[in-house]
Structures are given as C-alpha cells and as structure tokens.
Amino acid sequence: MGAELITPAELSRSLRSERPPVVLDIRWRLDAPDGRDAYRAGHIPGAVYVSLDDELAGHGGPTAGRHPLPDPADFEAAARGWGLNDGDAVVVYDDWQSFGAARAWWMLTDAGVADVRLLEGGLAAWRSAGLPLEAGAFEPRRGTVTLHPGHLPQLTIDEAAALPARGALLDVRAGERYRGETEPIDPQAGHIPGALHLPTTESLDADGRFLPGDALRARVEALGVDGPVGVYCGSGVSAAHAVFALQRAGLDPALYVGSWSQWSNHPDRPVATGAQP
Structure with missing residues (x-):
C-alpha cells in the first residue's frame, strides 16, 4: 500500500471490527531506548510493545553501524511473537515523532x-482525541507470519558513496551534525561527500x-x-x-541502513564538513 497513515478515529473504529x-x-x-515502562504505564488497547534495539536491529560490530x-x-520470530499472521493489517505508532514507528x-x-x-500524530494524537489507554502488557497469541525481506531498495556503503555522482544522497540529520559542528554519538563529525541536507x-x-x-515534494524539488x-x-x-x-x-x-554510524567507523572513508555537499 505504500506510505499510508491512519487517523486515531479510524484506528479506534478498526479495533472494533471483525478482524x-x-x-x-x-x-x-x-x-x-527502552520504552517498556512507558508502554506499561499506558498504551493503545491491544497494542504490543516492540523493542527497537532488540527486535528491529541486529548486533554487529561498530563497522556495521548502530x-x-x-x-x-x-x-520473523519476533513478528510471530507480536501475534502477526499472514494477511494481517498492521498499525505502528510511538511517542517521538514517529521515528521508531517508521523503522517498524x-x-x-x-x-x-x-x-x-x-x-x-502518534500517541499524542490518540490522547488528544480523548481515546482510552490501557495499562500493563498485552500478550498476544503467537502468530505464524512468513516474512520475505527485500521488497524495498537499499544502499550498501559503496553504493551510498557512489550515488551523488548519478543521483541524490540525502542526509536527514540535524543541521549541526550534517555540517560537522557537533557529533554526540558517532566517531567523526560531518557528512558523506556529495550528500545534500x-x-x-x-x-x-x-x-x-x-x-x-x-509540500513534501516541494522540499525535495527545492534541492x-x-x-x-x-x-x-x-x-x-x-x-x-525520511523514506x-x-x-x-x-x-x-x-x-x-548503516548510515553515518557505519560510515564514520571506517577511517578510510572521506568526510565532508560545512553547509555544502
């Protein structure tokens, strides 16, 4: 279906549907990074907690990225633990500008x-609509979904390096990190040479x-x-x-996927600083 949204009112109605x-x-x-306590304090009724660090990420060395x-x-095993079966519709949300939800x-x-x-609008929009929250943890019946990754385009580190010569590589971090003025997490400050901000x-x-x-298209065209x-x-x-x-x-x-956390852990990779690509 692509990048689709669902409003709190639509989700509330769908939760009362037959499936x-x-x-x-x-x-x-x-x-x-661990949102379990916040989840247990109040979540959308029937929602299952997903750990981004544990279930939506692997654990390689620094050169693989964070x-x-x-x-x-x-x-696939994690998704079955969330109760997911083939043919199910899924709604994802979080309480931080949809970053974690977008990863899922x-x-x-x-x-x-x-x-x-x-x-x-995430959990804030659900609350603003006056819809109920549920405390504790929801434990679904284990599902049987089969997953087949590879439907969306990805870039390797070498493909990311080469892309500015034939298209556009977009760095979607905050401006001060793109310009190399500060880097609070990763080994080097700056951006991939040729990347637009x-x-x-x-x-x-x-x-x-x-x-x-x-409006989103206009932002891209302006670059x-x-x-x-x-x-x-x-x-x-x-x-x-951003995708x-x-x-x-x-x-x-x-x-x-590796993004700057992978690139900056490879000392042989060039780094650009400043406001220009």
Whole structure:
C-alpha cells in the first residue's frame, strides 16, 4: 500500500471490527531506548510493545553501524511473537515523532507485509482525541507470519558513496551534525561527500503530523534533486522516517541502513564538513 497513515478515529473504529489490525507500540528515544515502562504505564488497547534495539536491529560490530538489520529469521520470530499472521493489517505508532514507528513500517513493508500504516500524530494524537489507554502488557497469541525481506531498495556503503555522482544522497540529520559542528554519538563529525541536507524533522508539522505530499515534494524539488534518491541518518532509524515521507512525495528512495554510524567507523572513508555537499 505504500506510505499510508491512519487517523486515531479510524484506528479506534478498526479495533472494533471483525478482524482488527495488529497494533505495535515502538516506544523508543535516543535518550530512552527502552520504552517498556512507558508502554506499561499506558498504551493503545491491544497494542504490543516492540523493542527497537532488540527486535528491529541486529548486533554487529561498530563497522556495521548502530542499528543494522536483524537476521531475517530473528525478525520473523519476533513478528510471530507480536501475534502477526499472514494477511494481517498492521498499525505502528510511538511517542517521538514517529521515528521508531517508521523503522517498524519500513522493515515490515520490506518484508512483504502489504498493509502497514503509521498512526497519524502518534500517541499524542490518540490522547488528544480523548481515546482510552490501557495499562500493563498485552500478550498476544503467537502468530505464524512468513516474512520475505527485500521488497524495498537499499544502499550498501559503496553504493551510498557512489550515488551523488548519478543521483541524490540525502542526509536527514540535524543541521549541526550534517555540517560537522557537533557529533554526540558517532566517531567523526560531518557528512558523506556529495550528500545534500534534508532534515526529516521538517517533514512534520508542529503537531507531529506528516506534511501533505505536495509540500513534501516541494522540499525535495527545492534541492534540485534529479535521478535516483538515497537517504541516510545517524543509524538508519530516522532515515526510514525520511523514506516514508519521500514515498508520500511520490519518490521511491533507497535506504542506507548503516548510515553515518557505519560510515564514520571506517577511517578510510572521506568526510565532508560545512553547509555544502
């Protein structure tokens, strides 16, 4: 279905349907990667907690980046633990600008799940609509879904390096990290040479909702983007958010999963600083 949103009202109605969607709560932040306590304190009724670090990422060495993709068999086992079966619709949400939710959306879509939607405005919008929360932990019946990753385009580190010569590589981190003024997490500050800057946080309005597709398209066109498009961030999480936004703008960007956390752990890779590509 592509990059689709669902409103809180639509989700509330669908939860009362004969076959409700599987709802996944991906509560994750850079400063609070384990969202279990926040989930248990209150979540959308029937939502299953998903650990981004444990279930939506692998655990390789530094040269693989901070959030490499998990082994496909491990990801399938995790999805079955969420109660997912073949043919199920899925709704994903979080409480931090849809970053964690977008990672789950990208991985499930890449694995062939046909109907995965982001909750528009996330948990804040659900609360603002006056809809109920449920405390504790929901334990679903184990599912039997079969996943087949490889449906969405990706970039290797070498493909990311080569892309600016024939298309556009977009760095979607904050401006100060792109320019190399600061780097709070990874070994080096700066950006991949030739990368253009398009911060993914600017794809949202003040309420954390994605801008309309035409507004998102205008942001890309203002950069003079031509040819194939790839995106990266710090560790591949907010870049998935950018893929979602760019799909809504009518593009089909490739995700460089390793992102800057992989690139900056390879001392032989060149680094650019400043506001220019």
